[in-house]
Amino acid sequence: MRRLLRRAPPHLLPLLVLLVGLGLCAIATATSRTPWLVGTAGTLGSLGAAAVLWRTLLRLRRAEQQAKLMAPDHERLSLLARQTSNAVVVTDVARRITWVNAGFERITGYTAAEVIGQSPGKLLQCPDTDPATVARLREALDRAEPICCEIINRGRNGRLYWAEINLQPMHDRAGRLDGFIAIESDITERKEAEAALRESRTVLDRTARISGTGGWSWDPWSRRLQWTDETCRLLGYEPGHQPTLSGFMAHLEAGSRGPLERALAQPLAPDTQWNVQVPLLDTQGRRIWVRVRAETERDALGRLRLVGTLQDVTAVRAMRAEIQRSEELLRGAIDAIDEAFVLYDPEDRLVFCNEKYLQLYATSRDLLVPGARFEDIVRGGVARGQYPAAVGREEEWITQRLQAHHDANNSGVQRLDDGRVVRIVERCMPDGHRVGFRVDITELVKATDAAEAADRAKSEFIATISHELRTPLQSVLGFSDLGRHFAAGHPQFQPMFEDIHTGGSRMLQLVNGLLDISKIDGTQGSLDLQPGDLGPLLKAVLHELEPLMAPRGLRVQLPEPLPVLWADVDAFRVQQVLRNVLANAVRFSPEGSWLEIEAQAAPGEGPRLQLRDHGPGIPEDELERVFEPFLQSSRTRDGSGGTGLGLTISRRIMRAHGGFIVARAPAAGAGTVIELQWPPPAALPAAAGPPRPRTSLRAMRHARQNVLELQSPASVAENPPCTITS
Template sequence: MAVQTGAPLAAELIVANAPDPVFVCDLNGKILVANNAVSQLLGLRRDEVLEQSLSRFLSATEASEFVAAVREVIDRGVTRNVRLRPRSASGDTIPTSLNAAALRDPHGKVIGVIGVLRDMRELDKARAYAESLIKNAPDPVFVSDLEGKILQANDAVFHLLGFRPAELIEQSLSHIIPPDETREFVAAVREVVEKGATRNARLHPRSASGEIIPTTLNASALRDASGNVIGVIGILRDMRELDEARRYAESLIKNAPDPVFVTNLEGKILQTNDAVSDLLGFREDEVVEQSVSRFISSREAGEFVAALREIVERGVTRNVRLNPRSASGDVIPTMLNASALRDNEGRVTGAIGILRDMRAYDRVVCALEESRRELQAADQAKDRFLAVVSHELRTPLTAVLGWARMLQGGLLDHASAVRALEVIERNTTLLAQLIDDLLDLSRIVSGKLQLDLRPVDPVGVVQAAIEAVRAVADAKHIALKAVVDPSAGPVVGDPKRLQQVVWNLLSNAIKFTPQQGVIELTLERADGDARITVRDNGAGIGPHLLPHIFKPFQQGNDARRHGGLGLGLAIVHQIVGLHGGSVRAASGGDGHGATFVVELPIRRERFEDKEIEAERVRRSGSEHDTKLELSNLDGVQVLVVEDDPDAREMLKGVLQQAGAEVISVGSAAEALDTLHHRRADVLISDIGMPDEDGYALIHRVRALGPKSGGTVPAIALTANARAEDRSHALAAGFQMHLAKPIDPGELTRTIAETIRVSSFARRSGTPDQNIL
């Protein structure tokens, strides 16, 4: 620097060592000092720059701007920034930014100008690149100053809003958004400037056509080369489709049949549908903005929070069992299916939960579990039953087989032989009773037990049952006391089955009452019913067994010691129920006896005394007679058809003892062949035979002519003792039906009666009638 300028030495030192191009000019703009960076920028030697005005390297327009800037710096002492494009030695125009400031002497007097040139080529390239990015961005992007004036916008902005560039550039954003959103935008800009942060805001600009367009603004800082915030870069996202999708999703939630709710990341409920209100009994406003934890227990709240955390962190779907409490206080079992709720950028913003009411499911599960337990119990009962049946059948069979073989071997004297026959008869009767009980229960359970309903005097029923068991009671020295009210009736029922009920109760009482015990039977009229009470002072019933006493195969330890299948009380319960009555049991516990009460509805309509008397006659005639009496069948020719050799031999022996002439065969074919060659007064046929059964045989017999045996009286023998089995046999052409096991006395009496009725029919010229 020349001494005559008076420029401070400090200025010369600053210029020489500055990294940027720096020069000093006088008050007329002539360059007095320039550093090497100026020479390098312009491609000139230092002596080619000094003593030259900067205007020499500028266009006329920019030279005028430079002179004006220098004049303003000198006159006002301000700093000016001017964009200049000096031409280098090679002829290239170099974009620069000039920062010009006053140069003062020690007294503060302006003696020149110091200028700093900044090479803008790289910055302009960067700006051009940034502008290209903005221009070609698919999303609407704009640049505004710190007051919200739009400086630049890409085509996507104009397409979104429908404005031409001239209608939007240099306009404030407040012209197209409502006042409240303008304030929100200004606050966002302030935060961007002060914190350098990025802000999101929801804006609804009005388009050129007047449409309000929902958008999301992402605003970030625009900085200059020095890092100063000079404006805002805003990215608008058109939310119309997303809002439509959100409304559609909300509609799906609202109309979903299952209860659906949406929560934020903290578990606060943001939205629910009507199904949630229906399930919990709360109004929507009582649920929304509440935490899920409010409706569940603290333990389940912990499980829900853990599930929510896993959903947020891993984006998984979780199933959680929850039991929310309803508005009425009920705890409702539900299954929650919770999955992540994401925003349009894929970020997890909450959870969507679907509740499934598990009450019906739980009831089904409980029912299935109960069924499983019942099946298991039934299976165990079946196993116990089979074991009991095996025992109860084998025990009498042991006695029968043992004594029979001793008789067969001639090992017994006369007295022992008589004793053997008594044992065989008693145990055979016991076996028949066991089988009858099994068949009765099977018919009852399958709904195939048919009742022969008629007016019944319960007095006769009770008396007949007492007489049937009196011998057994006397053998144990048990006092059997009865108090009978003759007015306790009549009832409508099957007399045989009602007697079976009373007989079973009395037999049960005798079984569990020790010697010298007492059994009391009472028949009385009570509350319009005939009430039969059987009370004993025997073993009693434990409280654990009492609720199950009428179930099949249920026996206590005492019952197992006394034998039996455990079916008697089950049969009593079922038969009484079929008569429209009820039966109940009571006991003070083990060792305190038991009481059974049967109540049967009394028939309201009057009926003739002769009907009751007829019933009494039938009862008296059906009393059990242990003495074997065979009817006289002298000269009667009987054809026996039985496929089992032992049964066939027994039938033949009984009939021969009664005086009959017996022809026994083992099949239907043999029977037909016999009828072609021999006369028979009576045909006795088993039903269940192989090849051709008894029904097929009687059909073929009835197809024969009278001289070939087509009208021979016939009696059916079958192991099926149901009323419908008897009806089937009579309809097929048999005159009588007998159920196995066969009592010899009953067999001979039936044959004699059949012959008598058949002879009467022939003499009177009327067709044979079935004997009922």
């Protein structure tokens, strides 16, 4: 029977089952006491079993037919899973990997042999994986539900990558859970691009907030206006607010709406551009100024639309207005000053000049326009004869003027064609601009010329009068000497001739002093300067004054050894200075006192002499006045015969040498300190030592005459020389 069932065709199995059942039923009916009941039950059972078997066979046939129809699809799906670039993972119910494709190996770096039997989560997840995403995945697996998610995995080489997972449960023919299949796509590049885009948007939004610039777009086809969040903030709206065109127009002031409405009504052109500034009111009623910029672009359908920016320029406009007011105030102040002012930029182009400057340079007034080059202005003035000093040597003068102009600090005097004289002061500013002033010194120059002419006339007059007085004075002195000789033995005549001789000598001394001042004023630039040592000149003068110091017990203290005091000097005039200073010290020093002389010759500096006496001194307020002509200190006006010209002559001689002479009170004790300073010499002496300065016969005669005027012949003969201590 079994062999028959195995060999029977499948569609005959229900008929065989029915026949067997009926046969068994007939046997049972024949032997049963209730044949009708057994027959009926057996017949119904045979029919039911045959029906069930028939239905099962039909299902199997349909399943086999569906399997034959799906076989090509399964083959194609299998081929697709093997060849796709995405990773495909198949697991069993216990979530262990049973199969992976080549895409999985490429993305993760693991081979199929390495991952079979392992859990995908334990294999690929890492500390950077989002725990919430992992929890969602586990929940979907527990419920056997499909899920799509994005997760960070780590490959075999440690590389982190983003994966988009599409996980689906698999069931067998009976509907039971058979495992899971997951398709993973590597979306790392997309995630990195999204992160870069977010960062770019963040930076753009931040810079927009910092600069106060918002964005907007206007689509004339849909009449849709879009704003960025910064535009919302500028107008006082919450971020995300999208207004209508009429809503935006409501913020504009009435006078600004018309131009924008007309511009929006015009058809857009590819080269349409906006750049306007308009005032508007924000939601709080605050008035602000905004700059509206826009240009056209094409959308995805090729239609033109406006894309632009909205920038808050309220502070900028206020700053510009303040700058403009400051410039106007500065220009007004510059125009109000009484001096000519001019400003050139770093490229030497005229920026501004005031009205006084234009009046001063009237000949080239039309050339003085902003942007004009300094050289062009100067050349234009030379061509018109504005600068008399340039006549006949134009190019040379222009070169010198440009060189002086380009110096960092330039000062000079310039004569113009109308007779005026201006002082030029130019300074270079740190940013390269050059500022200049022109001071009209015409009246000052005229006054100076007049004063110099008067001074020359005075000097010439004094010189003339002095020369005219010397001849009769010499006669008076000669006849007074003769009278004293013949009046010897006549007491009534002797005092008269003595008085005549004393007065004549004093008058001659005054005339000689006036002549010295006249000569020094007229020849300050023509001294006979020769290199020499001041030491021998000083000792020679001290030797001349010995007859005056010895009777009073005066002693001189000199440094030992006396340093070499090398300088470029006129020996005759320097001895005259030393003689005047030392004679004053001798005249007013108390008997038995010291004259202290210090000498210094520091490297790189000129020689210096300090002469101190211990006389009555000079009051503090008279230390400078004693150098004025005919003035003497209040403590030394004793009627001893001084003219008040000695220190005046000495100062002028020292100035002619380029040095100075000053008087000051000593740090302690009585007396006066006279300090003389010469400039450094042009050349130092040779190693063998400087040549000894020569003293002319004229200087010797002049020195002898001055000494004799300070004492009588009898006193010179009677008193021994003084002591000079080094």
